[in-house]
Amino acid sequence: MARDGRSLRRGLAAALFVRYLGAGSWAPLQVLFFVRSVGLSTGNVVLGLTAAGLAGLAAGPIVGRLADRFGPREVGIAGLVAQAGAAAALLTVDGMGGFLVVITLIALGRGAFPAISGALIAYVGGPDKVAYRARIYSLQNLAMVSGSLLGGLALQADTRTAYTIAICADVVSYLVAALLVARLPHLPPVPRESGGRQRYALADKPFLAVSMLAGTLVMFDVFMTVLMPVWIAEYTDAPRWTVSLVFALSCGLVVLLQTRVARGVETPRDGALAMRRSGPVIAAAMGLVFAAAHVSTYTAMGLVLVGTAALTFGEMLFTAGEYALSFGLAPEHAQGEYQGVFSVGVGIGGAVAPTVLNALCLSAGPVGWIALVAIMVAAGAAVPPVAAIAERGRGLREAEPRPTG
Incomplete structure (x- = not known):
């Protein structure tokens, strides 16, 4: 028997909180990791991150359509696991080429995330999805601030070991979020409106x-x-x-x-x-x-x-x-x-x-x-x-x- 709406909302909120906690811990570290641990120049890192971020935006509509077709739960799990793999690949970066490949993969995952989370929230939130999304946004801020405090510890240490631990923590946040999403029941695609014409x-x-x-x-x-x-x-x-x-x-x-x-x-x-x-x-x-x-x-x-x-x-x-x-x-x-x-x-x-x-x-x-x-x-x-x-x-x-x- 499917869980009631309140249980579904709590489960998804927990998954997103964990993910935002990981994002908050890594956000203040990414530029310094590439500059101080990998040895790239600040200008190249900023330029690469900007270009990858723009390229990553293309993933949103594509992954969103997949979520609409196959259900947001399954696509969400696959997306989080893929993003965990991309984050783990940060540990292999040792030059500009690897940097560009890995940050592009990460950016594609980030570009897809609003579509995945939006589809999940729209489904689980039901008629109250706007109010539910507002509560999620409050949790997001709390998680990001808490994560930044954890990231600050790695920033203070400023060693390869500290950055490695931070990356591993980010990877774990993806995997834990995927496990929490997996605990949700299958969320079947919503049928198209009767008489409606296909519109992209x-x-x-x-x-x-x-x-x-x-x-x-x-x-x-x-x-x-x-x-x-x-x-x-x-x-x-x-x-x-x-x-x-x-x-x-x-x-x-x-x-x-x-x-x-x-x-x-x-x-x-x-x-x-x-x-x-x-x-x-x-x-x-x-x-x-x-x-x-x-x-x-x-x-x-x-x-x-x-x-x-x-x-x-x-x-x-x-x-x-x-x-x-x-x-x-x-x-x-x-x-x-x-x-x-x-x-x-x-x-x-x-x-x-x-x-x-x-x-x-x-x-x-x-x-x-x-x-x-x-x-x-x-x-x-x-x-x-x-x-x-x-x-x-x-x-x-x-x-x-x-x-x-």
């Missing part, structure tokens, strides 16, 4: 447009993780340890409030409105961070922390909207494929964000910051009308009569 997510232009707008807004993530540490340390008088407070405050707020912020955001229209609201909030937060460079020490620190809180609130609005849109605009029988395609739009935004933010915030001066703020507001404002077109298009496709021979 990559051909769904309004849906792609929504994902690209989300990819524009998601620059807030790189703004916090990449630009803010540099801005705080080099451009403001705030103490450098303010950087640690920024990450602690942000993660704490997400863990405590994400589920509450996402409450009531269920339909695509709800999601579009949440994203529209996130744009001005993110823009205001960026303005506060910019202003911190023009005031005294403690005022700068206060502006940075208030800006962090505002940016995190914008993140939570964005995240709630993202889930409602990506799930709500996707046909139930193609959740995996659509989640994979949505992650492509968001992934492209994250990939180009460092270059865009460097050009606007560090090179162009105040004019660049004004442009960035305008981009955030405009992207948020554009989501509701584009999402409405996507929702109408889905309704029309589902209403089309099945062709008769």
Whole structure:
């Protein structure tokens, strides 16, 4: 007899928590591992990771379609085991060639992960999948922070043995997550809607447009993780340890409030409105961070922390909207494929964000910051009308009569 929905949700949450714990422990180490243990140059490592990350985005739609066809449980297990093998291959890297091969394999796995996890969440979460995904996001932040503390131990040791242990721990997290997913019952594919015509997510232009707008807004993530540490340390008088407070405050707020912020955001229209609201909030937060460079020490620190809180609130609005849109605009029988395609739009935004933010915030001066703020507001404002077109298009496709021979 199949387990009840609550048991399924707990089981999947445990699997994802373990996986995010492993991801959090390895994330701060990967560049230093290749530079200090393998002996590659920082420039080559960063360039290789960026190129591999972009290539990896292609895996999402493909693996998503497999999950829709064969069931997300089996595809999820296979994907996690394959990613464990790719992570273990890090121990064999001894030069640039091996580095490029292995990080490409890892990037393909990472590109596939949103499609796999999205399909599992859509199935297990059922009618409450948006709220369930919000709870998972809170757990994700808790796991990533906890993992980063573990990774910090390896970072402090800075030896080949420490990096090897960290890699093995990451591999184990994949395998334990696969075992936990294997404990779920078979999740059969959802039949296509009666009378519906076959439609590929990559051909769904309004849906792609929504994902690209989300990819524009998601620059807030790189703004916090990449630009803010540099801005705080080099451009403001705030103490450098303010950087640690920024990450602690942000993660704490997400863990405590994400589920509450996402409450009531269920339909695509709800999601579009949440994203529209996130744009001005993110823009205001960026303005506060910019202003911190023009005031005294403690005022700068206060502006940075208030800006962090505002940016995190914008993140939570964005995240709630993202889930409602990506799930709500996707046909139930193609959740995996659509989640994979949505992650492509968001992934492209994250990939180009460092270059865009460097050009606007560090090179162009105040004019660049004004442009960035305008981009955030405009992207948020554009989501509701584009999402409405996507929702109408889905309704029309589902209403089309099945062709008769």
